[in-house]
Structures are given as C-alpha cells and as structure tokens.
Amino acid sequence: MTTASQPKLDLSPAVIEAARTSKAWPFEEARKLLKRVTAAKIDRPVLFETGYGPSGLPHIGTFGEVARTTMVRTAFRVLSNDEIPTRLLCFSDDMDGMRKIPDNVPDRAFLEPHLHKPLTDVPNPFGGGASSFGAHNNAMLRRFLDTFGFDYEFASATDYYRSGRFDEILLKATEKYQDIMDVMLPTLGAERQATYSPFLPISPTSGRVLYVPMKAVDAKAGTITFDDENGEETTLPVTGGRVKLQWKPDFGARWAALDVDFEMFGKDHLTNASIYDRICEILGGTAPEHFVYELFLDEIGQKISKSKGNGLTIDEWLTYASPESLALYMFTKPKTAKKLYFDVIPKAVDEYFAFAGKLPAMPVEQQLANPVWHIHSGRPPQVDMPVSFTMLLNLVSASNAETKDVLWAFISRHVPGVTAATHPKLDELVGYAIRYFEDFVKPTKVFHAPDEVELAALTALDEKLAQLPADADGSAIQDAVLDVARAIERYQDHNKKSPDGGPGVSVVWFSALYKLLLGQERGPRFGSFVALYGIEETRALIARAIAGELAGAAAEN
Template sequence: MEEQIGKGTWIDKVADILIKREKKLGRSLDLIRVESGLGASGIPHIGSMGDAVRAYGIALALQNFGFKSELVAYSDDMDGLRKIPHGLPDWLQEHIARPVSSIPDPFGSCHASYGAHMSSLLLDGLDKAGIKYRFQSGREAYKQGLLVNQIDTILKSSAKLGQKIAEFVGQDKYIEVLPYFPVCHNCGRLYTAVAQKYLPDEKKVTYVCSGSRIGKADVKGCGHRGEADIAKGEGKLAWKVEFGARWAAFDIRFEAYGKDIMDSVRVNDWVADEILGYAHPLHVKYEMFLDKSGKKISKSAGNVLTPQMWLRYGTPESILLLLFKRITGTRHVGLDDVPVLMKEYDDLEDIYFGRVKVDNPAKLVKDRGLYEYINKLQPPKQPGPHVSYQLIAQQAAIFPSGEEDRYDKIFNRLVTYNIAKDKTDAIMQKIRLASNWADDNMAREEKFDIKLSDAQRKAIIDLIEAIKPFAGMQSTPDNAKELQSKVFDVARNNGMEPKEFFTLLYRMFLNADRGPRIGNYFLDLGIDRAISVLQRYL
C-alpha cells in the first residue's frame, strides 16, 4: 500500500517533494515562498485563478508540515498591451505596446490603470475564496529597483544568454538585441524600443525606438534614441529571462505553469541556475482550461469564464473544489458545471463527516484531505444543510425575480417538503445563488443523462396520463396525497418497486437519488411543466 503523505492529496505530494528538494539544496526553510503570476493584460479567467489557488494549496500543505509559507501574487502589470481583448473599447488601439500599468482604465476611472483594474478582478476572486497572499506589482518591483541586481547580471551576460535562448527555443533575436524592453521616453511604448547596448557603470540601456512586429501586426516606432535606467523602472526584462530574475529576487521555491509557456520556463530555469546562481523553483506543469467546445479559455477570444461569473451561482467552496480536485489533465469547464460542483461538495462533506461510507481507505483519506484543503485546513465542526441546488433552482423559477420575499417563499417550500428546518446563513446563501442560476439559465430546461429501459419508458408514459387531470389544481395536502397515490399505482401497475420509481423521477428532475414528496413537488412545479420534463426523456 502506498505510503500516505500529509493529507493524502496531490498537494501534499508536491509539498513533500519541495521540502526534500530544499533540504538537499541546503537552503533556509525559515520562510518558503510560492509564487503565482497574475496576467494583467486581459480579463482574468478561471485558469488564472487556478494558478494562484493551487500555489496557495502548496503553501497550506507546507504549513501543515510545520513550515512557515506564503503565496506571492505577482502582477505582470509592466507587460505591454499586445492586442485588444474581446469586448473592450477600440480606443485602446492607440495604446498597443504600452505597459498596461500606463494605460487608462477602460472600465471608467475606478482604478489607476488598465493593469490595476485587471489585477483587481483576480484579487477580488482570491479574496472572496479566502485565499491569503502578498501582492506584488511588477511595475512597483521595477520602479523600486527590487530586480536591479538580477537585471544587471542578466544584461552583463547577454551574449551567452542570446546563444542559449537560440539553442533552447530556436529564437535568435536575442543574439542581436538585449533581453530587455525599454519604455520609449518619447512615445511611451515598450516593445518598439530596441535595446542596443548596456552601460553597466551607469546601469542604463541605450535604445532606438525602431518599431516591432507584435502578433500579426507591425507597430511603428517613433525613431527616438535614448537611455533607460534599469533602477527606475524605465523598462522590463523579456519573458525569456524575467521569471528567473523574479525567482532569485523574491526567493521563490515553487511555481506551477501552464504548458503554453513551457519553453519560457525551460529557459528561465537555466537563467536562474547558470546566470543568477539561484536554484530554480520546483515546478508542476498543468494543462490548460478549455471551454465546452474544446477551445482554450482566453482573454482575447472572448470565451472567458471569470471567478466573478462562477461566484454569481456557486459558493467559494465549489470553485476551490474545481481547482483542487486535480492538477493533471485537460479540463473542459463551463458555468453548467456549477450545479454539479455544488452537489459534489455536499457529497464530499458527507464523506468527511462519515454520513457516507467509503470502502477504499486510500480514497477516503484523499477525499477527507481534499475537503480540508477546500476549507483552508479549518473545516467546519458540522456539515451544512444539504438541499439539492437543482431543486432550489426549480423552485426559484416558479417565483418571479424581484418578487418580494422570494427567498423566504422558496425556503418555506423547502420546509413544507421537510428538507429544511432552520433558516441558516448557509441555506439562504444557497437559495440566493440557485435563484441567480434560475434567472439566468433555467430558460433552457436541463435534461440529465438517463437512458430509460422499455419498462421505465412505459411507466413514464402511464404517469403522464395519470397526472394530466391534476393540471391547474392547488397544492393542497389532499391534492398532493391523491397525486402521490397515483404515482404509487403507476409503479405497481408496471411491476416496479415504488422506491425504485421515485428514485428514477428524482434523477430525471433533480439529478439526485432523493427529493421532496412527489405529490407536493409536481403540484408546486406545475403539472404542465412536470409533463414537459417527463416527455423530454421519451
């Protein structure tokens, strides 16, 4: 049997490898920093959040092992704007190639810059999920000279570096130019100013703003010749060397990366090890998040799924479950996963509190560990109310959005069904979230993956006929009782155990094995609507 490490999850395994590696390297273990880079050039999506959340998971595991650890959330807000993300204003075209921290906020004047607004969206998602981090602005790191020693060393070694980058990734431009982008003093653009010579005594880079090809477009330079001071944030390192500089400057011991920047990480590892004399951090490579059609979720493509969009419908715990479940393999993710993850979290909680038996000891340990990480190693003392999200959403669809006491009315329905008792914050939060889901998504009725046998199909046809006469009837105790007995009759007449038939109905309507009394539920839902759901499976 495999030895259990920590809480038995992939997070513990990575943290354990990290500790063993650091001990072998002989580095101080007084404070172990992990890092996540925040892209500030477009709307942050679920993948961007995944990078930070998973790094935080490693920090938590290190703390569980008895080490002090922190997550550094580094914003790449000195990056230049390469293209206008989908849905943003056309006037940004005039700011192409300028650092995103120097571009006005396209959403109004709520933030100091474009970069600050984009960073804030991701930080807001992390805050709402209870992720602790130390924020580091890239612009401020350059302006305050926090990277100056690393920049100096890299630029002094530029000839060796240029050859190595060409050897590693076949890109030979850094044989001719320095791996540093000055910001042109005249036009304020970043990538158009070509760094020509480094003056180590003055810590300055000479440049000419001669233009550049960015993506598929040529961006003209203004022709200005000047000098950029590396100690004052008048430029930034190229990506092929910047990670290495960051890792050495901030003493970073772990950073995960997506496979799309694999080549950059390979070069940066070499830069850290060989040029800067700093053993590169431990890495975990993860696959990208794709949308349901299989396209990469990206800022420019306009198929962004943001943390804010998810949190309109799901709890922070549901988003952490999505991100902590595993790190390997491609993930197809969309908003229709929210109800599924809400249920999965409840199932995980049932396992944690022993309400559901798990025969596989390794799975039990792993599930319990996953639950504890989702709750930042401070799990609740008792489970929350497990009311079907699907059921709440269906109830919410019955009451118009904006109706006074809507949430109370939904709660009262749950009480009638004997599913809820106390009006807790947790259950009211779930009602609010599922109501948002109903308002935005219930127009397209859901159909769950259920294949009916011939016997079940006949029973459903009989049930439709049996409940038709109840259309328009009030949901009174007598009507509900009579309808309930009709369902029993249909089951028996078709040679089915009533319990088995009820379970089938709950799966068809709620994607669950249990639910409210069918008599009350069908009358509340409306017989016509209940019939239309049943007919979809025929």
C-alpha cells in the same frame, strides 16, 4: 500586502503521520518541496509564488493558481510541523506592454493610442478610482482574493522595476547577456534571432515597450544602446524601470531575484520551463519546484483567454455559487483539462456539500484526501445541507419561485425545523438557485407534449400518487413512480430486474418525466423531488401536462 493570517492547523501526530504518505496531490507536491528545502538548509521563509498577467480582466484560472498554491502551502506547513515560515507572493506582470486591445473593454478606441505602453501606463477605461488599466485589473484580482480570505502578499512588476528592487538582477543580466542569448537564440527562428534581445527598453519619447535589437550592452556601465522609435540612437541604464526583460528571461530572473521556491503554471508554459530554469541559474538563482496544471477550456473547448473574455469570470461564478464550490473545481484533477462554463456550477456545488458532509466520519488518512480539507486549510466547517442545489433548481422550475420565501415554504414543510436562520448556508444556496434558474435554466426549458403512451403513463402516475399519504417520504414515492413504469413496455429495461423478478425500469421513464413536467433533460431522484415539492402540487403539474398547458405555454413564449 498580507490580507489574512494563516489559519491554525491541526498538527496532531495522526495528521502529520497521515500527511507523510497521503496521495492527495498537494501533499505529493509539498513532499518534493520539503525535500528540496531540507537539502538546501534554507534559513529564510519558503516563498510560494503565483503569476498574473493583467492584460485583461482576471479569470477563474488566475484564482485557481492562488487556490491551488495555497493548498500546497498548507500541506507543506503540515509536513514541516509548521516550523518553517512560508510566504505566498501573487506577482502581477503589469509592466508588460499592451500588445492588443482586449475584446471585453467598454471603449476600444479609447485605448488604441496607448498600444504597447506598459499596462500601468495605459489609462483606465472602466471608470472608478484605479489609476490605470493594469491597476484596475490588479484591483479586481485582489478584491476577490481578499473576499476568499487568502493569506498573500501582492507584488507589482511596475513597482519592483521602478523602485529598484530588480536593479541588481538587471545588472547581472548585462553581465550574463551572452549566456542568456545562448539559451534563447536556439529557441527562435532565423528572422527573430536577428533582432532578439532579452532587454525591452521603454521608449523615452513614446513610452512604449520596444522590441528592438541591441546595438550595445555595456555590463560595466549597466546600460543598453538601441535605436528609438524616431531612429535616434539611445542609451539607457537598465535600472530604475527604464528597461524590462522579455517574458521568458523575466520569468527566470524573477525566480533568481526573489528566491522563489515553488511556482505552478499552465501546460502552455511546459516547453519553456527548462528555459526559465536555465536563466534563473545563469543569474545565480536556484530554479523552484514546479507544478504544471492543465488548461481550462470554454464551452466549445477553446483555451480561456483574458483578452478574449471567454469562459467564466470570477464574479460570474460567485453570482450563482459559493467560493467553496469554485475551490472544489480547482482541487479536482488539476492535471486534466476541464471545461469551465456555467453548466459545471450545479455539480460543483453539490459535490462540495457531499464531500463536506462525509468528512467528519472519515479516518484521518481519508480526511487528508477529501477536497474540503484542502479548501479550508485543514479546518473544514461543520456543514448540514438537507437539500441539494440540483433539487432546489428543480423546485424553482416547478414552482416558478421568484423569491426565497416561496422556496422556504416547501423546504420547511419537507424538513421540519430547518429555517433560513438555522441553516444560513442553505438560505444562501436558495438565492443562488433562483438566480441560476432565471439566467440559465428558464431560457432553455423546452416542454415535451405527451404522446398517447405518455398520456396514459401520466394518468397512471397521478392515480398512484393519489393513493399515497400526504406525508409519504421520498422512498415511498419513488417506489410508486417505479411501479407505474414497470407496467409500460416503453419504460421497461430487460437488462435490469425488478424486486418481483420482472423487467427493471429504464432511465427513459425519468427522462420523460422531466421533459414533460419540468421542460428539462435531467433532474434529481424523482421521488425526493415530489416529497419536497408536495404530492398535491405534483399532481397539479401532471394535470397541466396532460391538458397540454405546459407545452402550450412554452410554445407561446
């Protein structure tokens, strides 16, 4: 199923010329692929593939493969002047046996009788209209890919095996059985070698995927013989979905069967890449171009796992930020391991809008290195974001806003003419900020009770702010905040110089302000925050901190 048409590209001579030398990683990968396609004189659509194992709910890493592959596909289209047709196939390995029950299912006992059955034969424990566990997880992935507007075709291993689309390659595998075994056996321990087979029959009696040795492989008849779970010798044709391949041979066989030209996978597959390639070649195919990316880690540095349900889900990210911010996170440094948890969201949001704001003024060669160009397939939207996500979070914190109207009252006063109607993206961000603050910032707020030095500093800051006009801008307010700190030894940084030649201001000052007034370790430029929140409102916040009300209220909660 194709869910969207491919976006129209800017194929001006300047763009194509810049693409030929661009150091952005999608263009580097696309150049390798174009060289391969040209040399092979391929006269069919170039096939990009991504794989998905629906053993658990889809996580963001799965989305990342589709997003990143789409970026390479777009770069390839530019380099080829969009004269070579392309396809993107998102392939689900949903005929794999359910080898363990995921931690994040609602009823583990419900699934226990169905262990080792193909995922599309395991009942759906989640409710809804999906016919099986695998179908439910496939639907979740497709729903998000459709929401983001990817141009892709979805493929189910179950459908391909049972409809006969893999019959030819499976029969070829019986002919090349010993060649495949010669590749696989040296990679296995002695005990595993004794029982290994690239073929996994589906038991006619239990419906389970069986890991059993072959008693015979008959290439002429296209059958395998093995002992079923009940001990009865059984012969099955390898065709028609009665048999599937082990995952390593399956990887290479799929490449050969479908003529895959490009596939990326995580670093955990790197040691097996040569095995996939060799099996693909044994079965008459040409191994695709690869791109190996680093793995995503959870907050404590463990690999994200579908079965564990650690890390972020797609829906969780989209509750607090836009798909574009998620795509930016995928684009940046794909060969560097990155932690993927809630704290990374605000930075990703603000970086996206920063890149988007800079792009129009950039020369063409710099535009092609800008992540936003790749996120939007070369057609980035015009974006005006007058208030950052981080600033909105701090505004929510200071104002205790629970609705958009409260935040918009501050924003409209600070940025005249900006409304929810004129800036729908900002309005969207306001909603994200309220939800993110309530769920992740508010529960961790710890207000610091001011000591004597801090009490004096807050009093001086209040007096300084009182001297400013109500409409003072962020720069003027920031200068006033710095002036207060320069006179206090604790906040002086003698490695810096102030405009008058005295010591500069230490970051300790700003850290103290956020701990005292917002209950947080960090925040945006303080002068800009005060300009947005309001001088009088900030003075009221300072008064509550001096009186001990903020720290006292936090202690009571």
